[in-house]
Amino acid sequence: MNMHAAACARNHRLNVILDPDWAWSEFQSTPETTWNIRTAAHLFRRAGFGATQHELTVAVAKTPAAVVDELLTGPELETFQLEMKSLSHAALATGNVKQLSAWWVYRMLSTPMQLLEKTTLFWHGHFATSAEKVADGRLMLTQNELLRAFAFGDFSKLLLAISRDPAMLVYLDSVTNRKSHPNENYAREIMELFCLGEGNYSETDIRELARCFTGWEIRRDEFRFNRYQHDEGEKTILAQTGNFGGEDGVRIVLAQDAAPEFIASKLVRYFVMDEPSPTAALIAPLAKELRNSGMLIQPVLRRIFTSNLFYSPHAVGRKVRSPVELAVGLLRSLEGSTNTFDLAEEMLTLGQGLLYPPSVKGWDGGRTWINSSTLLGRSNLVRTLITNDKTRFGKTTLKQYLATQKVTNPRMVIDYLETVLFAVPIPEAAKAQVEALMKSGNDGSLIEGLHALCTIPEFQLG
Amino acid sequence: MSHFSRRNFLRSSAAGSAVLTFGGLAPSALQAAAEQSKSERILVVIELQGGNDGLNTVIPVGDETYRKLRSKLAIAKNDSLEISDGLAFHSSLRGFADLLEAGRLAVIQGVGYPDPNRSHFESMDIWHTCQRKDENRTDGWLGRLLEQTPDAGVGDPSALHLGHDKQPFAFMSRKVRVPSIRSLEQFHLQGTEDAQFRQAVQELTDARRGDSNDLLNFVQSSTSSAISASERLSSSVKSYSSSVTYPQNGLGEQLQTVAKLISSGLKTSVYYVTLNGFDTHSQQPDAHAGLLRQLGDSVKAFLEDIDQLKHSDRVALMCFSEFGRRVEENASAGTDHGTAGPMFMAGAMVKPGLFGELPSLSNLQDGDLRHHTDFRQVYAAVIQNWFQCEAEPILKGQYNAVDLFATMDKQ
Numbered sequence: 109m110n111m112h113a114a115a116c117a118r119n120h121r122l123n124v125i126l127d128p129d130w131a132w133s134e135f136q137s138t139p140e141t142t143w144n145i146r147t148a149a150h151l152f153r154r155a156g157f158g159a160t161q162h163e164l165t166v167a168v169a170k171t172p173a174a175v176v177d178e179l180l181t182g183p184e185l186e187t188f189q190l191e192m193k194s195l196s197h198a199a200l201a202t203g204n205v206k207q208l209s210a211w212w213v214y215r216m217l218s219t220p221m222q223l224l225e226k227t228t229l230f231w232h233g234h235f236a237t238s239a240e241k242v243a244d245g246r247l248m249l250t251q252n253e254l255l256r257a258f259a260f261g262d263f264s265k266l267l268l269a270i271s272r273d274p275a276m277l278v279y280l281d282s283v284t285n286r287k288s289h290p291n292e293n294y295a296r297e298i299m300e301l302f303c304l305g306e307g308n309y310s311e312t313d314i315r316e317l318a319r320c321f322t323g324w325e326i327r328r329d330e331f332r333f334n335r336y337q338h339d340e341g342e343k344t345i346l347a348q349t350g351n352f353g354g355e356d357g358v359r360i361v362l363a364q365d366a367a368p369e370f371i372a373s374k375l376v377r378y379f380v381m382d383e384p385s386p387t388a389a390l391i392a393p394l395a396k397e398l399r400n401s402g403m404l405i406q407p408v409l410r411r412i413f414t415s416n417l418f419y420s421p422h423a424v425g426r427k428v429r430s431p432v433e434l435a436v437g438l439l440r441s442l443e444g445s446t447n448t449f450d451l452a453e454e455m456l457t458l459g460q461g462l463l464y465p466p467s468v469k470g471w472d473g474g475r476t477w478i479n480s481s482t483l484l485g486r487s488n489l490v491r492t493l494i495t496n497d498k499t500r501f502g503k504t505t506l507k508q509y510l511a512t513q514k515v516t517n518p519r520m521v522i523d524y525l526e527t528v529l530f531a532v533p534i535p536e537a538a539k540a541q542v543e544a545l546m547k548s549g550n551d552g553s554l555i556e557g558l559h560a561l562c563t564i565p566e567f568q569l570g
Numbered sequence: 571m572s573h574f575s576r577r578n579f580l581r582s583s584a585a586g587s588a589v590l591t592f593g594g595l596a597p598s599a600l601q602a603a604a605e606q607s608k609s610e611r612i613l614v615v616i617e618l619q620g621g622n623d624g625l626n627t628v629i630p631v632g633d634e635t636y637r638k639l640r641s642k643l644a645i646a647k648n649d650s651l652e653i654s655d656g657l658a659f660h661s662s663l664r665g666f667a668d669l670l671e672a673g674r675l676a677v678i679q680g681v682g683y684p685d686p687n688r689s690h691f692e693s694m695d696i697w698h699t700c701q702r703k704d705e706n707r708t709d710g711w712l713g714r715l716l717e718q719t720p721d722a723g724v725g726d727p728s729a730l731h732l733g734h735d736k737q738p739f740a741f742m743s744r745k746v747r748v749p750s751i752r753s754l755e756q757f758h759l760q761g762t763e764d765a766q767f768r769q770a771v772q773e774l775t776d777a778r779r780g781d782s783n784d785l786l787n788f789v790q791s792s793t794s795s796a797i798s799a800s801e802r803l804s805s806s807v808k809s810y811s812s813s814v815t816y817p818q819n820g821l822g823e824q825l826q827t828v829a830k831l832i833s834s835g836l837k838t839s840v841y842y843v844t845l846n847g848f849d850t851h852s853q854q855p856d857a858h859a860g861l862l863r864q865l866g867d868s869v870k871a872f873l874e875d876i877d878q879l880k881h882s883d884r885v886a887l888m889c890f891s892e893f894g895r896r897v898e899e900n901a902s903a904g905t906d907h908g909t910a911g912p913m914f915m916a917g918a919m920v921k922p923g924l925f926g927e928l929p930s931l932s933n934l935q936d937g938d939l940r941h942h943t944d945f946r947q948v949y950a951a952v953i954q955n956w957f958q959c960e961a962e963p964i965l966k967g968q969y970n971a972v973d974l975f976a977t978m979d980k981q
Contacts, residue, residue, distance in 0.1 A: 281703070296706055382785060425783060457752070467708065467742060478789060479727050480796035481749035484759050491760045532786060538774050545770045556767050563759070564774045565790040569783075 131417035132393045135172055141419050143172050150424050153570050154379050155179045155413050156222025158437035161528055176413040182221035196249055205239040209462040210449035216436045227259040230378050233470035235270050237279040239463045247275040248463050263403040268358050272331035283326040287339040290318035308366040316343045320357030368395040379412055381426040382474035425532035428477050429570035431458035441528040447498040454489050458482050490562040494555055507554055518546035531569045538564055611956055614841045614887040620849030622891035624911030632656030635931040639898040662859040665866025673922040676974050680929040682910035682941025693892040698739035700946055700965050712840055713743030714964040726799055729840035732824045738842055754827055759800050814875040817867040821845050825872040833879045852902035882918035886956055889914040896937055910941035913948050915974050925972055947972045
């Protein structure tokens, strides 16, 4: 570790401007930040939902880079994929799209490739499409499979595919697009929300881009190009002129410098820290990497999860858990399983319904997860989860599961839960208080203790 | 009050010159109270889903055309509650008739918007956003209003949606998140029946972290105030007692929840509840009567309760529906989607009476009423005169506010 990096690491508590070179260089241990069970838990919380004590112990024996590679490459076994496919079709057969949300929760709980699922959720929030409007489980599942297939892949291909995705076009009222009445909705969102961000295009660019998409339509739930409805005329988009079609439009938008910057910035906010918003200088190295790799997502994720910044105090505990992270994380860290239909409903109530994002803008995350009602709801969700008779930990009760983990007294329970569940340390005074609560000794005392721990502010951070 | 005196009363208030007093309070006392609570004013919105049949709600009982076009559904004069010459409430709307007599209800007639859309969803979206489909709607009028009103800073939600259905588009905002709560159960920390647990949790969350992590400090203060708000709520619910009997139905329960929340001291400024079922394409009479009874009785009970809880100078309640229904009845003893209809504003600070005329039944447009008051004129009254905010950016245009709220000028 050079002197400069040491200075940066030391100065993290001061509001210093982060050095991008240091931030994205490969993680070097410092006296404050070493690769141990807590940093491994941080990696699993962010690059997934959470890990058990055993998984963490195994991970600590490897290098962070090796663990990240495993998270990025999996693979999912074919038997797992076949099981998921058959379960998704069973969910569709019920005719209730909420069963598909439940299926996705189940997939998150059981997948061996947590990062793939976490990244699929990222794209779902990015290309937000709600079943509330689409009202067709088959289209929602097709889109979900698309997001998963391209999650780590070439963003250019994902963007083109999503621009022709029936669920997306239904959601954005863009199933017909006639040359006499070009629909500006998709043209606007692809620039504002999917690629560039506000301020990087003009209203004229939107109108011209909309002309490129004329003739793109959905018939019988499939994309098709209707050349009779395509505007063959010359268009000028973002300072380029030609007889562009939709593919050209997508290509031109994506060629803007703002595109890799916008995507890299969203990835950093999703995987690294809620606040402060990353500066352009901090994002630049990632944006460059994204562009140089031909918009491949996987190398950027690898860079993020093996970086100094990711393991630094700027990142650890600097995110508010989303409802999905909170619930799926709690269960995965304790080998939990539950009624996923009920859980999906609870998540919807807390503001994160899978397949039901609140708007085309997706979930804002960060502090917006938190208000009086959601905080009480999050706490109640924990109690509901741990007292639900469908919930199992390691296929048994929580008490027995902890016994198999050789965790036998209140203090050990607290320390165990702190390791697997908490991104920031539990204050000593709080531990003492929860310990006293658990010593009342009755059957419910473990539930009281776990519930109290999951109600304290520290638990809301991921 | 007899029908005769009710008419006199309406005439005097419609003239707009009368100084209105309520509950024996002198205007100056009202003014002081209003000044103090100006920043804490509350709007309760009731959305009537499905398209309420305005013509059988505020009924032109004296109109020949009405009887002719509604041979099965027309309501007889002697089966209605007279408002003024030729105009009457549906007999199930006893609650509204009583509120009008008590000087606590404004009926705004003929409300709609240009080039009316007859799709439930599209029309509802227009009411919620004040924008048309081709205008890239991303937020709602209440969302934009909440962005303008300062955060009370105590962690209470600035608005609440009560109910099971999806969150109203009206609340959509890029900055403000509005929680939906299904019931008070949800606004209660489970496990706190146990005193030891409650005390432990309260102490665990109240302790300041003094940490360098701003997010943690934010979550700590939010959790602390959430728990105190729920405590406030449950203690006020405990102390909440009311001689008012709410009707045993969904809307009554929801409005009672709103009353409890208001009395608990929550800083929430907008509450939103929904009453569904107004899409009466067939067999309208019984269904419509039931809905109107539910509406009138619940709102009346709610306002009585708010009076007793001494919050009446803070609360205004607004009812709207996405459209009225076709003037001519259909073949199934029902009515199809129409256009203009009445809106209602209720509360102690509301100027009571009739606003605007019933649109002509003989000068129709495609079989539907022509609106004369834009719904945004009613919103403008809420934004400017009730919440003292700037209406134009919220409504995305300039609309003259209907003069719905009592001014506090000393006279």
